[in-house]
Amino acid sequence: MSYEIFKKEQDALEQAKALVDAGEHGDGEAAKHFEALLNAYEKLFKTTRRLVRVSDRNEAELNKATKALDEKNLMLEGLSGKLGKYLSPQIYEAIFAGVSDADVRTERKKLTVFFSDIKNFTATTEEMEPEDMTFILNDYLTKMTEIALEHGGTIDKYIGDAIMVFFGDPDTKGVKEDAAAAVRMAIAMQRRMVDLRAKWSDMGFKLPFHIRCGINTGYCNVGNFGSEQRIDYTIIGGQVNLAARLESICEPDGVTLSHETYTHVRDAIDATPLDPIQVKGIRDPVTPYSVEGIFDDWNETERYIRRDDVPGLRIWVDLLRLSDDQRRDAVHELEEATKLSKNVLIKSLCSSSKDLAVCSFYLY
Amino acid sequence: MEKITIHATERSPAIDFDFASNTYLIKGESYPEDVTEFFGPIMEKLDGHLRGQSGENISFVFELIYFNSSTAKVLMGLFDMLEEVADEGNEVAVTWCYEEDDDNMQELGEEFGEDLVQATFILKELPLE
Numbered sequence: 001m002s003y004e005i006f007k008k009e010q011d012a013l014e015q016a017k018a019l020v021d022a023g024e025h026g027d028g029e030a031a032k033h034f035e036a037l038l039n040a041y042e043k044l045f046k047t048t049r050r051l052v053r054v055s056d057r058n059e060a061e062l063n064k065a066t067k068a069l070d071e072k073n074l075m076l077e078g079l080s081g082k083l084g085k086y087l088s089p090q091i092y093e094a095i096f097a098g099v100s101d102a103d104v105r106t107e108r109k110k111l112t113v114f115f116s117d118i119k120n121f122t123a124t125t126e127e128m129e130p131e132d133m134t135f136i137l138n139d140y141l142t143k144m145t146e147i148a149l150e151h152g153g154t155i156d157k158y159i160g161d162a163i164m165v166f167f168g169d170p171d172t173k174g175v176k177e178d179a180a181a182a183v184r185m186a187i188a189m190q191r192r193m194v195d196l197r198a199k200w201s202d203m204g205f206k207l208p209f210h211i212r213c214g215i216n217t218g219y220c221n222v223g224n225f226g227s228e229q230r231i232d233y234t235i236i237g238g239q240v241n242l243a244a245r246l247e248s249i250c251e252p253d254g255v256t257l258s259h260e261t262y263t264h265v266r267d268a269i270d271a272t273p274l275d276p277i278q279v280k281g282i283r284d285p286v287t288p289y290s291v292e293g294i295f296d297d298w299n300e301t302e303r304y305i306r307r308d309d310v311p312g313l314r315i316w317v318d319l320l321r322l323s324d325d326q327r328r329d330a331v332h333e334l335e336e337a338t339k340l341s342k343n344v345l346i347k348s349l350c351s352s353s354k355d356l357a358v359c360s361f362y363l364y
Numbered sequence: 365m366e367k368i369t370i371h372a373t374e375r376s377p378a379i380d381f382d383f384a385s386n387t388y389l390i391k392g393e394s395y396p397e398d399v400t401e402f403f404g405p406i407m408e409k410l411d412g413h414l415r416g417q418s419g420e421n422i423s424f425v426f427e428l429i430y431f432n433s434s435t436a437k438v439l440m441g442l443f444d445m446l447e448e449v450a451d452e453g454n455e456v457a458v459t460w461c462y463e464e465d466d467d468n469m470q471e472l473g474e475e476f477g478e479d480l481v482q483a484t485f486i487l488k489e490l491p492l493e
Contacts, residue, residue: 047440050475054436057468061430 106223111168112182113243121161151185179264186213186255214247216258255291262289391427399434427461450482459486
């Protein structure tokens with residue numbers, strides 16, 4: 001027995017028809033009304049069944065279309081994910097969120113620009129098999145990219161073994177914070193390189209890969225450059241060239257800053273000025289700064305003694321940079337400063353207090 | 365009576381009713397926001413005209429791609445009207461067109477045509493555009 005959703009209505013109809021056929025549906029006017037009502041009910045019943053079928057068919061069609069749309073969306077999602085790898089994640093997200101239009105448009109902004117490359121990469125890899133070179137380069141770029149993204153950098157491009165990153169667009173935390181993020185990123189990259197060299201060495205690659213990093217902060221033109229057919233989201237300007245130049249004069253394993261970047265990060269970064277250099281397009285010589293370390297980094301807690309957050313108190317000691325003799329001198333200076341401070345404090349307390357016990361406590 | 369010509373929109377079908385030649389066409393997709401507002405005046409005019417016809421050749425063509433339940437109710441009423449007009453001594457030909465891969469529209473046509481006894485029902489497959 002098959003299930004019929006309209007069975008109840010069908011049965012009622014059949015019974016009514018049977019009554020009419022048997023002439024048992026009343027007499028006169030009542031019988032006529034009954035027959036008219038039965039005809040109308042039969043028609044309505046037929047209409048209802050058809051409407052339900054139309055509705056079911058439409059629903060099925062809609063589901064089919066939705067499924068096809070879902071599949072299409074999934075395909076487009078996969079495709080956009082693949083295409084997205086050709087873009088910096090911030091740009092990809094900005095475009096897909098509808099915040100940014102992919103049209104030729106640029107603006108002037110103060111950015112911090114970072115360049116890095118592997119010293120003697122071509123010469124070093126000349127003897128390598130192409131597959132090994134590809135593996136090393138991709139491994140290097142992957143790790144460096146992870147660090148850049150962790151620090152909020154926008155990856156502009158890879159140029160062979162060189163990496164160009166900038167901070168300040170499309171997202172910015174302010175010029176000072178952007179500059180600090182760039183420098184912290186560069187230091188993190190250099191630290192990761194130590195691990196990478198050890199890993200590659202363990203794998204049998206005796207590669208003395210060392211990177212150089214240059215960072216500059218200044219006004220650049222940022223945005224989409226190119227044509228309507230093909231655009232690149234990038235930055236241009238003399239300040240970009242300066243960052244590249246700073247990278248080229250940087251010592252291997254080092255990070256070189258421009259004066260402007262240094263002024264933004266000097267509260268957190270220890271850096272030494274280098275000999276001024278002449279840069280094409282910039283009239284006056286530029287003083288580069290070589291990064292020595294980060295004051296507030298846990299890796300450096302045993303290196304720096306630094307207090308300058310209280311007016312009238314300024315202590316700054318870089319224990320690694322001092323020789324043993326210099327350290328002895330530093331200890332002597334600090335002891336002298338301690339004695340002097342103590343004397344001034346005792347005099348001050350004794351002049352304002354009648355309590356001799358307090359004075360004698362400080363005397364010993 | 366003047367012709368009724370309404371261009372199709374995204375949600376409503378094209379209407380081409382030529383009362384003088386008694387040829388009528390409904391074509392396209394039909395899921396108007398307000399079915400009564402769209403079909404009401406048209407059906408009223410059609411009903412007024414067809415009820416007065418006698419011994420005429422009447423041709424009604426449906427070329428629908430999609431319609432919603434409310435439109436289905438309108439169509440069923442229209443089929444009833446055409447059957448009654450045929451019953452009153454007119455030659456009524458109802459042509460239900462469907463695109464060649466549209467099984468759904470074909471089945472709907474077959475069902476709608478079931479009740480036509482006096483009127484001639486023609487199911488016509490159209491090649492894909």
